[in-house]
Amino acid sequence: MNLEEKLKQLPSDAGVYQYFDEAGHLLYVGKAKVLKNRVKSYFKFTPQLRPSEKLGPRIFKMISEVKSCEWIVVPNEHDALILENSLIKQLKPKYNILLRDDKTYPYIYVDLNEDFPRLEITRKVLKGANIKYFGPYSSGARDILDSIYETFPLVQKKACIKGKEACLFFQIKKCLAPCENRITKEEYAKILNNSMEYIYNKSKLLTKLKLKMQEYSNDFRFEEAMKIRDRIKTIEKSEIKTGMDLATNENLDIFAIKNSKTKAVIVRMFIRDGKLASSSHDFLKVTLEDNEDFDFNEAYKRTLINYYSNEMPIIPKEILLANEIDEVEDMEEFLKTKFSKKINIINPKVGKKKDLMQIALNNCDELLRIDSAKSSNTLYEEIQKLFNLSQTPLRVESFDNSHMMGQATVGAMVVWDNDKFIKSDFRHYNLESHDEYSQMREMLIRRVESFDKNPAPDLWIIDGGSTLLKLAYDIVQSVGVNLDIIAIAKEKIDFKAHRAKGAAKDIVHFKKEGEFTSIKLLTSDKRLHFVQRQRDEAHRFVINYHKKQKRAEDKQISLLNIKGIGEAKVKKLLLYFGTFENIKSATIENLKEVLNEKDSILISNHFNQN
Template structure:
């Protein structure tokens, strides 16, 4: 059935539509209140089927490539919005605007139900009441928390308050030992207020840290001073300096997008109790030949992506720097998600208009900095080298590691302008051979596409066979994703690893074929791919060694005289994991073992740590 015949069959229902090119590649996903009306608006019938006249240059180009169409009917437009967002994140259509940073951000929280509460970090909504949240923080949350514990003598560890006697933290004046009753609840509450004051006022925290850093330097404690210096830098980076206070106690989220030619940037700012808590940004990636960006679509994607997560702290209003068409739909989506009405506003005057201008100014600066980035030309070179449709910006590289079948692990490292450590992943694997291990690793990654969308390119540590495997996995899930593989040169079917003579061979796809490429060692493109491969290898080896040590510890349990396999099984049934067995006290172990065996086990772990 050709495209024109498919258009005639469109229903009058709400739903999601998908455009495909002549090769069956997904071009675009959209939603509609009435599929028939929305999809037909892209075309004109005069009498030949052509793109409609009023389309943006980007969408006009896309429609010229459309050869087939599919759709999914849903009960209402709200469901269409949710399905559209989910499919775009998973499948990465060529012409949709793709935003990377839709993950949940960390929050600092304090549980005020406790007698001696601590500040901690979470990404989840906690079930208990009377919990106060601060954030979200894109960076700097851990540094803020560590700095506060450096300055304020709160209970330093969760386990401390459960203890019966004062520990080292009390001896070094970092805790007042509530475990021994050395501080009252009322006096401890004053310490909590002091700590919260540093969260509300980061400048006050930075001033205190600078003073502490100078104190350490004067005492020749240079390593500690350097740690504080790095923390100060991280805390300062965690927010845009607005130099303003809203003079209210409002919680506001702000989204601003600015585009120049084919480059665009999104800035988010989070105001809590009238003050800027944190901010972050993302570049919106486009093909080099895209003439412009659909601002309306960019805002919709950014807001829906962010509020599609469970959030501990919601704003009273969402501010946007431009008017958008789908404002009411998004407000309804948020209401359905959180059972709370939150207005989306484009302020025209006053303080809120001023902070919109601050966000726009930061967009201008970020776009200027991107234009000077040395990485941009490298990404363009990779596009030309591998004959890609779009310029890759985000990369994921995979490697596996094991020793004689033991502690088999997979590893994924992520690069976007730099290594994104928070997006690195480890996988414990069941598979025994290299091919099956890579298959298991990639399948595990594919299963997480809905939560963490696919990158622009996969780099596989392996040769032609593993590249074909990765291609088959990619094609099976319909995602738009380029793949290359890098492997050591093989002589007589063995990797040629003699020092100084091992060459790296790159394998890549072109028009359905797998091609082989040898580049000079000095080639920047090869060096970049090698850097990704080497980091993946390091990450895999590090995790493998950790798992191997863990396995060795577990196996050695069976070798303790008097603790046989039957007793180990009983311990596992009761405690669940070897870590829980290791952390158990004498009383807990005596629930399963006699006192002699329990002491034997305690002494074993004590000697192991020593």
């Protein structure tokens, strides 16, 4: 069935549609209130099927590549919006803008139901009618909280209030000992209210900290002064200066997006009680042709869905956007369904809200300027060209696995983004498979299954040869993900990996024009150095975890040795059962598949007795 015949079968239901090119690669995922109307609007049907003349350059180019279309019908438009976002994250279509999930931001909170409340940090919406939140904070929440406790004599630890006598904090004048009734609830409340004023008014807090730093320095307490200095830097770095006060108690969320030819930046600002609480930003990769415009509509839609898919302790009155977008009503309906509250999305044209938006846009310009000055994509572009990659590999995930005769079988993934390793995104995998091929397969499948929560990167680097490269491609192609993959393996001499003195002779395997090939680069090549650096970090990370797991398992082995079961028998058991947990739960009959009846009874009795 050709594309025109397929389009005639489109239903009048809400749903998600997918466009594919001639090779079956996914080009675009979109949602529609009425599939038939939305999808047909992209095309002109007479005198022959072709892209509509009303389309912008980018979408016109996409529709020119479309050779087939599929769709999924859902009950309503809200479900379509959620499914669309999930599919984009999982499948990484060529023409959709992909944003990584917004993390859950921390909040500072205080439970005013308590007699002597403490300020604490949470990432969850807590139960309770009289809880006050401050935030969200992209960074600096812990530094702000530590600074408050440094400055005000509040209850320093949860356990303090339960004690019946004053502790060290009272002696060093950091607490007024409510545990001994040395301060009334009313007096404590005044100190608490004063401390809370400093959370939003960071300039007052920073002034206090600078005085404290000077005090420590004058007393030759230089280590403590340095801690305060570092805390000041973190708090200052997390803040955009606005110099504005709305003179209202409004809660507003502000989003501004600007782009260059190669990158776009999203700036978020959070106004709480009329004052700037915090701000954050993220970059996303952009590739624009000379005649293409950046799709702000798509970018804002992805930004809002990703951010507001999380639970929110503080719901804004309004959301301010730096650009007007289509389908505002759809996004407002999404928010109303999520939070059971009407939240207006506006593009302010006048007044203080317009001035706030301009501050956000100015920060976008500055972030793009700094990023352009400090980084060059030349190396990434050379890697893209050399290995025939479909996109510039700015975000890279690298994989390695480790085991010793089936013991402590583990895998690891390390992540490179924005010119550095993102250690918070590193992952360990405890694996059950017994050979390296199956271990890599198990690890990559588990990673693919998590694409809906953590979208695919630009490039995978596999520690291994052509066999593992083909395996990785089979896995990603089975789920239709657009993802480049290369593999790096040491040169082998007499079937053994060879490392020359001072330089590793590695071979990089990749796919070019549908065929698997390989290249051996000079040991001085910077492109090889980049790939080796990723591989080596994955190897370091997995080996450290392997050692940790093996130490834990060695303890269990030593316990078995006491009972008369030697290490050789333990290794046999591990090769057969895979894990200690499986050995523990095995019956005598199962154990007899590996060992004699006497040993099997001994092991079974040992675990049952313990």
